[in-house]
Amino acid sequence: MPYLPLFCLALAVAAAPQAHAAAADPQPEIERPAALPQAVGAVHSLRTIPEACARIEGIFTGDAAEPYRFAVVKTHPNCTPRARFVDADKAAPSADTGWLFNDVIRVPAADCPSQQAVVRVWRKPAEVAPPELDAQGRARIYLQDSAQTRADAAARVPVFAAAMTVEGEACATR
Structure with a gap:
């Protein structure tokens, strides 16, 4: 019995760095385990975003x-996109x-288990509202207003951004 508190303390100390790293990020909308380890030079798909007609690939x-x-x-x-994918450095998502x-998305390196690529995907939902009602109580788009309506609709689409970091210790080269 006297070893049980010591074991719990050792377990808490071992889990502390992982808890700190996870605490730095907000809770993601999608929960997923780490991906399978990937070899050097192997191109792999990380995620597909159908509404943006985009696939994130890594190597x-x-x-x-x-x-x-x-x-x-x-x-x-x-593919006709219903969402845009923008550069995370320019958009500065938060x-x-x-x-x-x-x-x-966490992808460990096959030949260096202590190193992993981490891709963080951000989403900005669109603020879409139906057109204003006219005098008869109908939502209509008039020909003279159609160009502006199309421009407004194009600006109100969901936006995605992805940023990547490499975490962990680099292994010695062979």
């Missing part, structure tokens, strides 16, 4: 300066500016 490079790269690619040339923390 471990084996380069110490840039160990992981990711890119957002179009899923199909005929909960304070109306963005929702949508997903966190």
